[in-house]
Amino acid sequence: MPAAISRLCPVCGGTGAVRFLEKGELRLVRCERCGMIFANPVPPAYASGEFYDTEGAAYYLSPAKLASDYAPVRFERELRLFRKHCPRGAVLDVGCSSGAFLYQLNRRFPGDYQTHGTDVSGAPLDYAESQGITVRRGNFTEMDFGAQRYSAITFWAVLEHLPEPAQFLDRAATLLEPGGLCVVLVPNQRSLAARLLGARYRYVYPQHLNYFTRQTLRRLVARRWDVVETRCTHFNPVIIWQDWRSHGREVSNADRASLLQRTTAIKQSRWLGPVKAAYRWSERVLGTCFLADNLAMVLRLRNS
Numbered sequence: 001m002p003a004a005i006s007r008l009c010p011v012c013g014g015t016g017a018v019r020f021l022e023k024g025e026l027r028l029v030r031c032e033r034c035g036m037i038f039a040n041p042v043p044p045a046y047a048s049g050e051f052y053d054t055e056g057a058a059y060y061l062s063p064a065k066l067a068s069d070y071a072p073v074r075f076e077r078e079l080r081l082f083r084k085h086c087p088r089g090a091v092l093d094v095g096c097s098s099g100a101f102l103y104q105l106n107r108r109f110p111g112d113y114q115t116h117g118t119d120v121s122g123a124p125l126d127y128a129e130s131q132g133i134t135v136r137r138g139n140f141t142e143m144d145f146g147a148q149r150y151s152a153i154t155f156w157a158v159l160e161h162l163p164e165p166a167q168f169l170d171r172a173a174t175l176l177e178p179g180g181l182c183v184v185l186v187p188n189q190r191s192l193a194a195r196l197l198g199a200r201y202r203y204v205y206p207q208h209l210n211y212f213t214r215q216t217l218r219r220l221v222a223r224r225w226d227v228v229e230t231r232c233t234h235f236n237p238v239i240i241w242q243d244w245r246s247h248g249r250e251v252s253n254a255d256r257a258s259l260l261q262r263t264t265a266i267k268q269s270r271w272l273g274p275v276k277a278a279y280r281w282s283e284r285v286l287g288t289c290f291l292a293d294n295l296a297m298v299l300r301l302r303n304s
């Protein structure tokens with residue numbers, strides 16, 4: 001087996017880190033300088049992205065995962081935040097997978113955006129193309145975009161998968177029009193679910209290399225970007241319940257996708273009015289306290 005790749009802190013470049021937790025093959029450490037929690041060392045297939053073009057692709061193309069991703073409710077929060085800051089223009093979605101975000105953007109606001117997606121995983125891009133999305137294949141940091149510039153570049157649940165997230169943000173910085181925006185969303189390491197579940201949480205797993213808090217995400221972007229808005233969104237009580245009971249047993253990709261599909265169906269159901277009202281209220285309260293599942297930040301290049 002190829003040797004695992006050793007990393008510096010992806011946020012501050014620090015070399016000192018202490019053990020944080022271990023779960024199966026996954027080793028998480030905590031940077032002594034900035035507090036960032038990250039996987040170290042990392043298997044080469046995750047570091048290079050090769051995993052997503054091989055084993056990972058089946059998950060992103062499973063019928064349950066596609067149904068969940070393409071459900072109108074799936075990117076509701078992301079679309080609302082995006083639309084507020086970028087009402088029109090050229091948009092690049094990095095790590096677009098099967099293209100669902102761009103599909104919804106085009107469908108809901110026809111003619112307002114020119115959209116491109118990029119990913120390292122070939123098969124999901126084939127699917128995106130079948131849905132009318134224009135895609136570019138390969139590693140974002142090595143791609144030639146010619147003279148193309150974007151009004152906004154989005155990273156929905158991508159930075160946590162990257163061995164060097166700062167490189168991706170630096171590359172995005174070179175591709176924005178003056179005043180252009182970068183929008184990122186990552187899991188929140190200080191969420192209620194992460195606090196309650198610790199290593200039991202299903203999202204503590206080998207595909208996630210970086211575990212951001214609001215503070216460490218701010219620190220990652222602070223060098224070059226101004227934060228226009230930070231939001232804390234999403235809450236899935238069913239996952240907390242399931243992961244608590246399973247004691248951190250590995251969740252298969254099929255189970256992961258099937259639960260996403262079921263919770264998406266619940267969110268779309270017209271019959272569960274009071275339950276949904278309670279759910280929305282708890283998501284809002286958790287979000288206000290920065291205890292919800294994800295952190296989203298809208299970034300503008302400084303001096304642009």
Ligand SMILES: [Zn+2]
Nearest residue numbers: 009012031034
């Ligand atoms: Zn650090």
